[in-house]
Amino acid sequence: FISIILNYNNILHHSVLYFFLNLTGSREALLLVASRNQIVSDDILAQPNIIQSLVRDGRNIVAVDFDSVTERIYWSDTTQDRIWSAHKNGTDRTIFDSGVTVTESLAVDWVGRNLYWTDYILETIEVAKLDGSHRTVLISENVTNPRGLVVDPRNNTHLMFWTDWGRNPRIERASMDGKLRTTIISNKLYWPNGLTIDYPNNLLYFADAYLDFIDYCDYDGKNRKQVLQHPHAITIFEDFVYWTDRYVNRVIRANKWHGQNQTVMLYNLPQPMGLVALHPARQPAGYNPCDPRSSPCTHICLLSAIGPRFYSCACPSGWTLAADQFTCARVEDPFLVVVRDSIIYGIPLNPNDKSNDAMVPVAGLLNGYDVDFDDAEQMIYWGEIHRVKSDGTNRTEFAPAAILGSPVGLALDWMSQNLYYSNPASQSIEVSKTSGLIPCIIVSQVPRPRAIMLDPCRGYMYWTDWGTNAKIERATLGGNFRTEIVNTSLVWPNGLTLDYEDQRLYWADASLQKIERCSLTGTNREVIVSTAIYPFAMTVYDQHIYWTDWNTRSIYRANKHDGSDQRVMLQNLPSRPMDIHVLSNSKQQQCSSPCEQAVGIWPTTNTVSLTMAHAVSRASLLA
Structure with a gap:
């Protein structure tokens, strides 16, 4: 194998290396597919393929990923509003987090031992330790419809990539601690959906569900090339790209460089969504500066692309990082x-x-x-x-x-x-x-x-x-x-x-479109805001009143004495604020x-x- 590796160019070099790993490792390569109420496992190295259902009682399973260190899989169910975890054979199931909403993508950091995910309702990218503790919002500004998410926690890389379907469709990149955020692709995109990484070649593959294509590019968004059409979610293993097609209910693979040699891997899956290739070669080992035996972080440690430490400490929501940049303190601000x-x-x-x-x-x-x-x-x-x-x-x-x-x-x-x-x-x-x-x-x-x-x-x-x-x-x-x-x-x-x-009582009248107040016995009644819509x-609190408006789907603030200095706290929310x-x-x-x-x-x-x-x-x- 060594002579073959040395005689081929860089692309074929890595393809043969994967084959070498398969033989020496003698471990199965599983394709995990999220298919609405189930997760299907397909051993793609077995002849014939061994197909089984690992999870059968889901409601709307959308995203799936795995941790090769513990051999556990993680998945999100957007109807149950939960992220789950289980052994790769489906046993030992636990709830990772029950406080998520529409989580359409998640990514395991197998080196730093964290889990990243997107939240469509909250419009955030979040992270927590793999046991679900110390959950924190990593990115929330200018996130409108996050979809695909992948990470590269290998040595001296420590990067994350995500897609956004919002008003300005794009693919972004940042350090895995949320810093160094930048847009790498913003043209010829409409519904950028699936993401996966070809780790040996440092290439990012992405799918657009509206324009119906799979392209790949380097980590800077350059050298972009198109491979094939009609994808939803995608993953890479060896020389092949695998994708789900919701319209024909199939999982298909093709050559990852030119899109030829297409083969149907799985038939008749009810609306297959996310998928991932499970194999140790998909999660190469790397040095972990967040090793709990040496990390000084009191709560959560995130890999970073910024040296010389190449990690950052972070705090759960409601906590803040102290001046020493290692310890967390509870935020007492209202x-x-x-x-x-x-x-x-x-x-x-x-x-x-x-x-x-x-x-x-x-x-x-x-x-x-x-x-x-x-x-x-x-x-x-x-x-x-x-x-x-x-x-x-x-x-x-x-x-x-x-x-x-x-x-x-x-x-x-x-x-x-x-x-x-x-x-x-x-x-x-x-x-x-x-x-x-x-x-x-x-x-x-x-x-x-x-x-x-x-x-x-x-x-x-x-x-x-x-x-x-x-x-x-x-x-x-x-x-x-x-x-x-x-x-x-x-x-x-x-x-x-x-x-x-x-000692004042305030109320809002949705029909009369105003906010009033009076004493605690009902006297001294006066109108504070006369321009409220619904x-x-x-x-x-303090010197201000705050109210929600069902018509504008917004939240407002004004002076509590006379309604002056009206400010918009949040506006154009996806649903009515209650x-x-x-x-x-x-x-x-x-x-x-x-x-x-x-x-x-x-x-x-x-x-x-x-x-x-x-x-x-x-x-x-x-x-």
């Missing part, structure tokens, strides 16, 4: 929590900062109308009702939907650890302990309850009612002394928020609650008892 579509994520309060990695995103929402948080426990609550740690861990169902019905408004009493919610199905306001015990109705005969807000230190709750006679009401936290505080000039009172410091949810909250420990002030003042701390019970409710009423009278 940020805006946004509920949109099936996802919850965080953005900075600075309108000029368009990043969206203030917190680890929460995906897979089914009823994401409202959200609230517990700063002391670092828990986020939403929907029907679920909760999760702000770092994305410990996600649990708070109470079964069969018990709670369909909550819309949601509010946490952070002092007593009770969760209040409005329930249109039962036309009531209900409450339950955060331990997930059986709830009880504390306010009934509310025709169309919507938003709800609590004032634990004063012992009151407030809610809006969309009924025939729209109104805003107040009662004690036990549901007593119910009072209509605003019952005129209202149609669709949507958003509701409390300014604890100034305001839905709102919150207040609820928003400012997550800040200063919003959940600690105080001696009226309940504690009157009767002491409530005992733990299996329900929120009426005795407890009356205690709050009595405490409210004393406050």
Whole structure:
């Protein structure tokens, strides 16, 4: 083999070297194909081919990659909103991350031991360790529709490449720590989709799903040549390029240099999507400057193309890198929590900062109308009702939907650890302990309850009612002394928020297209914003109010006193923004609650008892 290698040019040299590796390694070469609800494995070196299904219970499996070090495969399911991992034979399956949305591409860094992926809904490229920990957003600016993604973590390379279907279709390159970002191809592209790397020859192959071609180029985007047509996803092994064709439900291969000698490898696969060739030669060994035995990074270490270290330390979302460039510290700055579509994520309060990695995103929402948080426990609550740690861990169902019905408004009493919610199905306001015990109705005969807000230190709750006679009401936290505080000039009172410091109640009316405020008893009513189009949810923090608009699919900020200095936080979102909250420990002030003042701390019970409710009423009278 050595004489043959030396007698051929550079291209054939590497082709024969691959063959040499196959013989000496005597290991199988698997072609893994994501085909909607399954992952199919095809041993392309066996005669005849050995085909089997590794995963059979997926919903919409789109992307797949592998780690030759641990012999594990990774895949994304865009219906389940999850990234999974399993041994290459399909056993030992684990959830890598359940907080992703539309992940159409992922790439294993087999040297640095990280996993990279794209997120279409969040418009980001993210990375985490291979065990799913320390997830962080790597690139979020000017990312509109990320698709294909590949990495080259070999010695002194440490590069990543991705495609973007957005307004300006392109292929970009960056160091694997997100630095040195540049566009390498921006012409003759429409829907750049699949990406794969020919590692021995340092060539990037890419597919365009609209223009129907496979081209290749060098790492700078130069020396571009076309190989063949009609691809979706692609991979390289030895002298062949393999691709999926969704329209004829096949996996096909051809010569990687000129596109000839086409052969159908797999027939009758239901809409085959991503695929990858699994073989040790596809992931050459390299020096790992991120070796945990020597890396000084406290959280996540990323390979870098920048010397002399050739690595960078990074921090999970919600954390920041300290001045020493090695350690991470939690960011204590307040940020805006946004509920949109099936996802919850965080953005900075600075309108000029368009990043969206203030917190680890929460995906897979089914009823994401409202959200609230517990700063002391670092828990986020939403929907029907679920909760999760702000770092994305410990996600649990708070109470079964069969018990709670369909909550819309949601509010946490952070002092007593009770969760209040409005329930249109039962036309009531209900409450339950955060331990997930059986709830009880504390306010009934509310025709169309919507938003709800609590004032634990004063012992009151407030809610809006969309009924025939729209109104805003107040009662004690036990549901007593119910009072209509605003019952005129209202149609669709949507958003509701409390300014604890100034003791003002704000609300948005989607029909009247304005935002108003009043005192906590309903007096001194005044219009703050009269130019809102379809305001839905709102919150207040410091000197500003923030609100979502369903018509413009945007989020706005304005001065809380007179509505001046309006700024756009986010605009033209892909879907309607639902609820928003400012997550800040200063919003959940600690105080001696009226309940504690009157009767002491409530005992733990299996329900929120009426005795407890009356205690709050009595405490409210004393406050």
